[in-house]
Amino acid sequence: MFISLEGIDGSGKSTQARLLAERLRDRGHEVVLTREPGGSDGAEAIRRLLVEGDPDRWSAETEILLFNAARRDHLERTIRPALERGAWVVTDRFADSTRVYQGATRGELRGLVDRLHELVIGREPDRTIVIDMDPAAALKRGLARGSGEDRFEEFGLGFQEKLRAGFLALARDFPERVRVVDGMADAEIVAARVAEAL
Numbered sequence: 424m425f426i427s428l429e430g431i432d433g434s435g436k437s438t439q440a441r442l443l444a445e446r447l448r449d450r451g452h453e454v455v456l457t458r459e460p461g462g463s464d465g466a467e468a469i470r471r472l473l474v475e476g477d478p479d480r481w482s483a484e485t486e487i488l489l490f491n492a493a494r495r496d497h498l499e500r501t502i503r504p505a506l507e508r509g510a511w512v513v514t515d516r517f518a519d520s521t522r523v524y525q526g527a528t529r530g531e532l533r534g535l536v537d538r539l540h541e542l543v544i545g546r547e548p549d550r551t552i553v554i555d556m557d558p559a560a561a562l563k564r565g566l567a568r569g570s571g572e573d574r575f576e577e578f579g580l581g582f583q584e585k586l587r588a589g590f591l592a593l594a595r596d597f598p599e600r601v602r603v604v605d606g607m608a609d610a611e612i613v614a615a616r617v618a619e620a621l
């Protein structure tokens with residue numbers, strides 16, 4: 424079973440991915456807990472190209488290519504082998520993040536995002552949980568964490584609002600696969616909501 428967690432920065436995805444992996448391990452499953460951009464050696468190297476250095480180094484189109492290159496490597500080297508041996512895969516972000524960050528916020532690029540996904544990825548997670556959060560609260564969590572790595576977090580609240588709307592729209596676009604969970608509660612309560620939704 425292949426599960427992705429999605430949502431805006433600071434919504435609690437990595438916390439929930441970890442709690443879900445623990446819950447599944449307690450039930451005796453082998454779980455591979457992974458993340459994007461990254462999740463394999465090659466994809467982690469591409470991640471560094473994306474999150475370090477001059478933010479204007481890449482055009483929007485090149486950035487989409489890099490996210491897909493990283494995802495292809497992640498899929499080939501980490502996700503597929505795990506699924507083939509019967510493990511569960513829990514990933515902190517997958518293709519929906521590209522749809523929302525690169526596609527939904529720049530509408531004219533959605534065609535490129537979708538065509539490239541079809542061409543080089545060609546599959547979706549079995550289930551996707553969107554952790555929904557008020558962007559102001561999520562931003563506060565991110566600031567509290569003091570993460571300096573992500574240039575992506577430098578965009579303001581207006582951008583985060585667009586992202587939130589983009590993630591909520593996924594549940595309409597993929598009603599069979601995507602469930603939205605309210606992330607505004609203690610982590611353990613949100614974890615129970617995630618398990619319930621799954």
Ligand SMILES: Nc1ncnc2c1ncn2[C@@H]1O[C@H](COP(=O)(O)OP(=O)(O)O)[C@@H](O)[C@H]1O
Nearest residue numbers: 431432433434435436437438564568608609610
């Ligand atoms: N339910 C929660 N309530 C309060 N703080 C949380 C909750 N979930 C996560 N956090 C904290 O908020 C910050 C961002 O959480 P994280 O799981 O890293 O989010 P993301 O992976 O979506 O960026 C971290 O400091 C984390 O400890």
Ligand SMILES: Cc1cn([C@H]2C[C@H](O)[C@@H](COP(=O)(O)OP(=O)(O)O)O2)c(=O)[nH]c1=O
Nearest residue numbers: 431432433459460490516520521524575576
């Ligand atoms: C996977 C992916 C991530 N991103 C962005 C979202 C994040 O701002 C940034 C780094 O992701 P991530 O490490 O998940 O950041 P956070 O834990 O703060 O949510 O990369 C994209 O723009 N497109 C993508 O396809």
